[in-house]
Amino acid sequence: MARKRIVIIGGMATGPKAAARARRLDAGAEITIVEKGTVVSFGTCGLPYYLSGLIGDLDELRRTPAGLRRDEDYFWRQKRIRVLTRTLALEIQREKKRVALFHLDTGEKSFLPYDQLVLAVGAEPVIPPLAGRELEGVFTLTHPDEAQAIAAAIKHWGVKKVAIIGAGVIGLEVADALAGRRLSVTLIEKMPQLLPGLLDPELAGLLAAHLERQRVKLALGVQVLGLEGDDAGRVRRVVTGTGAVEADLVLMACGVRPNVSLAREAGLKVGETGAMAVDEYLRTSDPAIYAGGDCVENRHLVTGRPVYTPLASIAARHGRVIGTNVSGGRERFPGILGTTVLQAFDYNLGRTGLLEKEAAGLGLAVRSTLIAGTDCSHYYPLHGRLFLKLVTEAGSGRLLGAQALGPAEVVKRLDVLATAIACRATVADLINLDLGYAPPFSSALDPVHQAAGLWQNLEHGLAVAVTPAALKRELAAGADLQLVDVREPEELGERAIKDRRVKNIPLGELRERLPELDRNRGVVTVCELGVRGYEAARLLAQEGFTEVRFLSGGLAAWLDEREG
Amino acid sequence: MARKRIVIIGGMATGPKAAARARRLDAGAEITIVEKGTVVSFGTCGLPYYLSGLIGDLDELRRTPAGLRRDEDYFWRQKRIRVLTRTLALEIQREKKRVALFHLDTGEKSFLPYDQLVLAVGAEPVIPPLAGRELEGVFTLTHPDEAQAIAAAIKHWGVKKVAIIGAGVIGLEVADALAGRRLSVTLIEKMPQLLPGLLDPELAGLLAAHLERQRVKLALGVQVLGLEGDDAGRVRRVVTGTGAVEADLVLMACGVRPNVSLAREAGLKVGETGAMAVDEYLRTSDPAIYAGGDCVENRHLVTGRPVYTPLASIAARHGRVIGTNVSGGRERFPGILGTTVLQAFDYNLGRTGLLEKEAAGLGLAVRSTLIAGTDCSHYYPLHGRLFLKLVTEAGSGRLLGAQALGPAEVVKRLDVLATAIACRATVADLINLDLGYAPPFSSALDPVHQAAGLWQNLEHGLAVAVTPAALKRELAAGADLQLVDVREPEELGERAIKDRRVKNIPLGELRERLPELDRNRGVVTVCELGVRGYEAARLLAQEGFTEVRFLSGGLAAWLDEREG
Numbered sequence A, B: 001m002a003r004k005r006i007v008i009i010g011g012m013a014t015g016p017k018a019a020a021r022a023r024r025l026d027a028g029a030e031i032t033i034v035e036k037g038t039v040v041s042f043g044t045c046g047l048p049y050y051l052s053g054l055i056g057d058l059d060e061l062r063r064t065p066a067g068l069r070r071d072e073d074y075f076w077r078q079k080r081i082r083v084l085t086r087t088l089a090l091e092i093q094r095e096k097k098r099v100a101l102f103h104l105d106t107g108e109k110s111f112l113p114y115d116q117l118v119l120a121v122g123a124e125p126v127i128p129p130l131a132g133r134e135l136e137g138v139f140t141l142t143h144p145d146e147a148q149a150i151a152a153a154i155k156h157w158g159v160k161k162v163a164i165i166g167a168g169v170i171g172l173e174v175a176d177a178l179a180g181r182r183l184s185v186t187l188i189e190k191m192p193q194l195l196p197g198l199l200d201p202e203l204a205g206l207l208a209a210h211l212e213r214q215r216v217k218l219a220l221g222v223q224v225l226g227l228e229g230d231d232a233g234r235v236r237r238v239v240t241g242t243g244a245v246e247a248d249l250v251l252m253a254c255g256v257r258p259n260v261s262l263a264r265e266a267g268l269k270v271g272e273t274g275a276m277a278v279d280e281y282l283r284t285s286d287p288a289i290y291a292g293g294d295c296v297e298n299r300h301l302v303t304g305r306p307v308y309t310p311l312a313s314i315a316a317r318h319g320r321v322i323g324t325n326v327s328g329g330r331e332r333f334p335g336i337l338g339t340t341v342l343q344a345f346d347y348n349l350g351r352t353g354l355l356e357k358e359a360a361g362l363g364l365a366v367r368s369t370l371i372a373g374t375d376c377s378h379y380y381p382l383h384g385r386l387f388l389k390l391v392t393e394a395g396s397g398r399l400l401g402a403q404a405l406g407p408a409e410v411v412k413r414l415d416v417l418a419t420a421i422a423c424r425a426t427v428a429d430l431i432n433l434d435l436g437y438a439p440p441f442s443s444a445l446d447p448v449h450q451a452a453g454l455w456q457n458l459e460h461g462l463a464v465a466v467t468p469a470a471l472k473r474e475l476a477a478g479a480d481l482q483l484v485d486v487r488e489p490e491e492l493g494e495r496a497i498k499d500r501r502v503k504n505i506p507l508g509e510l511r512e513r514l515p516e517l518d519r520n521r522g523v524v525t526v527c528e529l530g531v532r533g534y535e536a537a538r539l540l541a542q543e544g545f546t547e548v549r550f551l552s553g554g555l556a557a558w559l560d561e562r563e564g
Helices: A014-025 A044-052 A058-062 A072-079 A144-157 A169-179 A201-213 A261-265 A312-325 A356-361 A411-422 A427-431 A447-459 A468-476 A531-542 A554-560 B014-025 B044-052 B058-062 B072-079 B144-157 B169-179 B201-213 B261-265 B312-325 B356-361 B411-422 B427-431 B447-459 B468-476 B531-542 B554-560
Strands: A005-009 A030-034 A081-084 A087-093 A098-103 A109-113 A116-119 A123-125 A161-165 A184-189 A217-220 A224-229 A235-240 A243-246 A249-252 A256-258 A289-291 A340-344 A347-353 A366-374 A385-393 A399-406 A481-485 A502-504 A522-526 A548-551 B005-009 B030-034 B081-084 B087-093 B098-103 B108-113 B116-119 B123-125 B161-165 B184-189 B217-220 B224-229 B235-240 B243-246 B249-252 B256-258 B289-291 B340-344 B347-353 B366-374 B385-393 B399-406 B481-485 B502-504 B522-526 B548-551
Touching: A005 A014, A005 A109, A014 A030, A014 A072, A014 A081, A014 A116, A014 A312, A044 A058, A044 A144, A044 A169, A058 A144, A072 A081, A087 A261, A144 A249, A161 A169, A169 A184, A169 A249, A169 A340, A184 A235, A201 A217, A201 A347, A201 A385, A201 A399, A201 A468, A235 A249, A347 A411, A356 A366, A356 A385, A356 A399, A366 A447, A366 A554, A385 A411, A385 A447, A385 A554, A399 A411, A411 A427, A411 A447, A411 B411, A427 A447, A468 A554, A522 A531, A522 A554, A531 A548, A548 A554, B005 B014, B005 B108, B014 B030, B014 B072, B014 B081, B014 B116, B014 B312, B044 B058, B044 B144, B044 B169, B058 B144, B072 B081, B087 B261, B144 B249, B161 B169, B169 B184, B169 B249, B169 B340, B184 B235, B201 B217, B201 B347, B201 B385, B201 B399, B201 B468, B235 B249, B347 B411, B356 B366, B356 B385, B356 B399, B366 B447, B366 B554, B385 B411, B385 B447, B385 B554, B399 B411, B411 B427, B411 B447, B427 B447, B468 B554, B522 B531, B522 B554, B531 B548, B548 B554
Parallel strands: A005 A030, A005 A116, A030 A081, A116 A289, A161 A184, A161 A249, A184 A217, A481 A502, A481 A522, A522 A548, B005 B030, B005 B116, B030 B081, B116 B289, B161 B184, B161 B249, B184 B217, B481 B502, B481 B522, B522 B548
Antiparallel strands: A087 A098, A098 A109, A123 A256, A224 A235, A235 A243, A340 A347, A347 A399, A366 A385, A385 A399, B087 B098, B098 B108, B123 B256, B224 B235, B235 B243, B340 B347, B347 B399, B366 B385, B385 B399
């Protein structure tokens, strides 16, 4: 029997993973990776840590744990996988089952026949058609060469001011990396919030306040009109709808778009998201051709709809599934939740599943719950603050998504919630989840339990929550409210709401001092984290107050929040 | 309508939680907590951190996040909950629905009538009937007074040598706390491993090796015969079956047993574990009496059987459920997985669900998988080593349990696995779980994915794993094996297996050097973490070698492991 020929176009994430898996399953196959660049199997996600200086040498991002460099020789010697670098795939000739190649170094063309073809061609950065985008000092960051060029520019040009266009994951990570090198960073985002694809506005507002405390300049809801340079052709400023931002280095971090031209020209199906469409086996519309990683769309596990979510973790898992299936296996890729996490400015944050705005946009009846809490026992000296938001279907309590943010351990909670969502759990399933507790790791009731418990209380009508943003709007509109701050006098200090409608009645005095409140006017109870506020709201409701709400997330969310 | 009278016996964990929840649900109820000691709502889990000095004042363990001390006055003012401290519950008179009380300070007796009674009476430390157990300097640690006495002894007696009898969670945590204060610590355990209730032997062996590197003396599989003191009646040594252990302070950490005498005398049902039996609503055999926390047994979610698992996290969740149900609600407590985590000597570790030995003991067909890995991208400078073991039902792949250990983030993985087990997931469900990835938090394939993938490979017969312990036994028995160490020469150094049957052939040379191996003799491939060993085993199997295995967990598990 002839040896199966497996050709993989793209050598960064999905490609090498699929190739290695295929080799382990099929000793005889001829496996070839075609890569247009010079490096393969590179840890692109590590680039921000190279810019920050945490990783000293880009080469570390292409080494195995044992220190071997994953180059052409490595793949051949270790895995009998042939890697063709500096090689463009010009055309897929499906009827002849071959790929037309162009060898960049020799200028030669050749054909590579395949039995199974894998498209792992990734994505390209979106570069808005701005005047001045060709100026020196304007970068994108998806490739090690770009990271090296940015590092060289910082080192040799005396860069002081950096403008980052786009406040997504890369924008935030690079802002952190460069602010840590004492550069002045301005984040410019056309949407009115940070991380618009990742956070609902209230969590984005908490992050924005944190970044401003770290002296990052934020220009949110700001349209970039163009870039201007000096006589030497080097960028000097970003012109926006609200004025110019001085910058001697500009990073365009406006997201990526999938590379689909090769597939489209070959007549393969492109999905409604603009990325390649694949079935649950990651097969394209041609059964001999698989595709995975940043060039394909995924099925969202909550909505069942296709989404474009280019992430390294998904690309890696795609690689394993494709490697199995091109070797005669039949493994399903179930879909994704878009779980995305990052660390920036000593905050950990992320989301899984749907945002509230996404769920609402789909016409779902949504109930969301926000809590402020700590990641471990509050008496344990190393605890940190966190905010956790659950997004659920009202009534059924089906989990739709979650977001979390803070200096604390939040990724654990997101991973737990991602697992629960994938298992189609409801909030009720969370309330008694048997999570690990010891003082360094959690409180006896984990934030996941606390959020689920609060959700249940709200669903059962025990109390009504008001978010900081909504309350601020009401107060600004002159609402006739009684704000009852139930904290202890010594907690107030600077952390008080400055408003004449606020009255401080510590929770322990509330029962005696009920006569000070007007039962016929609305009341909002307020505390530090929302726990006592909830308790006070219960007390007032039990005492016959009819229009009572509590501030969810407490003063922690109120004071830390920045509009937009 | 008369006010409902809710009486709660026990004021540490479940009791106050149930009382507070009941108050929020029922403003009118008369709620009374009866506590035999002087403190209520105390964070007992924090005691080891008081001994280590991390927590400076025991009072911190009874304060709210806002700094209020949770004493009798707090419960009355904040929650209208009456707390009777220094009050013994002598008898439950079920027919009269009242509890006979004895007030320790006044010597008076009284009766407290109830409509709903809650038993949250906790557990007592097991004290083996050893000669000398009454000597000065012999302690248990379940109460703040004992922590204070231990701290005072260390401070004033010039304690230098500590013996801890029992290597369970408390034993380990206190060993860490006291070793950190430069005391010489010996851990004595009658079972032949550390944490026998929490870890399978191979993980316990890894922990033991780590503790010995930290200069903790281990006496495993050692029976304590008695304690001996000096003329002043102060303890000086622990006499064991293998000799005497010098000690001027002894901690008995032999576990706890549930307080069931009150319930038993009242004719309430005690379960087969020796703890109180409750139904899924946490109701005892008397529908007016609920029970929770360390005095009850729980249903194990995997086996459906009753187990006795006294844990603060379970006690807290019990409190919420009981608070709901005594207030007319009807909430189920689904059961537990026994998820237990701890931090000791900068290792994080724990388990959820069943151990392999427990699953095998139940007659289940078990397949377990052990991986060695890192908690985040290996190029990220702050990564740490971890070991993760999955315990599953062979064939179906149903998850039964997991254990993890290392200086790395392991609790996140255990919480994810606890969630998956609670949702009755299989290993196949784990392989493409959409967990959060960024270099500070994980690798693109999380250890959970890696363990699940390896499980699948083994289940599909792609390779056969051998554990370090099993291989050591075979080698010791003179097995005619070829051990192929496929690491690079520069990796060997001191981390080599010293055995004449070992041959070093780096993975990249294995294909050319196949003639050096005898196809008719057994081969075991070996590398650092087990990944290349698996790959080498695949290669040899594909080349027609019939008896090939790889060392699971790699040299990491082999070298770190200590027998027993």
